[in-house]
Amino acid sequence: MDMLFGLDEKLTSWLEEDIGSGDITTNAIVAPEMQTKAIIHAKADGVLAGVEVAARVFRLLDANVRFTAKRADGDALDKTTVIAEVRGSARAILTGERLALNLLQHMSGVATRTAKLAAIAAPYGAKLVDTRKTTPGLRLLDKYAVKVGGGANHRLGLYDAMLIKDNHIKVAGGIRQALEKAHAYASHMTKIEIEVESLEGVKEALDGGADVIMLDNMEPAKMAEAVKLIDHRAVVEASGGIDETTLAAAAKTGVDVISVGALTHSVKALDISMDIGEIK
Secondary structure (H helix, E strand, O other): OOOOOOHHHHHHHHHHHHHOOOOHHHHHHOOOOOEEEEEEEEOOOEEOOOHHHHHHHHHHHOOOOEEEEOOOOOOEEOOOOEEEEEEEEHHHHHHHHHHHHHHHHHHHHHHHHHHHHHHHHHHHOOEEEOOOOOOOOOHHHHHHHHHHOOOEOOOOOOOOOEEEOHHHHHHHOOHHHHHHHHHHHOOOOOOEEEEEOOHHHHHHHHHOOOOEEEEEOOOHHHHHHHHHHHOOOOEEEEEOOOOOOOHHHHHHOOOOEEEOOHHHHOOOOOOEEEEEEEEO
16 A cells, blocks of 8 residues: 555645645744754654655645655654754645644554554454445555554545445344355455354355354454354454453454554654754
């Protein structure tokens, strides 16, 4: 996955949303020729993600702005870490500050939470993955940040893998019928996953030839039974309300994959700030 695919277009749109007809505060106070240096630094412990995204914000405003990264994506941060120095047009730097920090804070928050949960899952051999529960427009950046934090990506969208959920099953008339229709539609390159809530559902999914079986909101004991029943005939994914307090119990059951929507849909932004230094 290339996080930079279409990035400039998105950043330009987000800058237009923020700037509108002009940054009236900066334009009133800062002379067009004024140059400055700014420091972007962490104010909390975490994992960095989004350095190049922040750099591109400033460069879109002024191609002559020099963004010098002092840390790379995936680096550990503490309250004293300098992430980057930014030199150039004071107007461009002040105008781009908020968007650059918003994205850097959000992506680093995703990477930080992912790193924490991935560390819990790792000793049991379970892979931590994200979901499609992302803010519209931010999916590629969110999923990139998950990878930076040590997680992996589930499907990117509705187009690259089949995931038959409970409402699909209801519409199709049952697990067997849904899988029959999916196999008839899919190419030999398409993975088919189905969500089940019971051991009976697991048996139907196996009989129907599912490639991946998602155990949705199962208790760990029942999850362990399902893993034994599947016996490596399909990839086993655990999902549904899993967080720091329940992840280890799910991982211990022997599932292959654990998906956590909270990696992206309710993550806390990491505290990162920008301070103006030299002014010319």
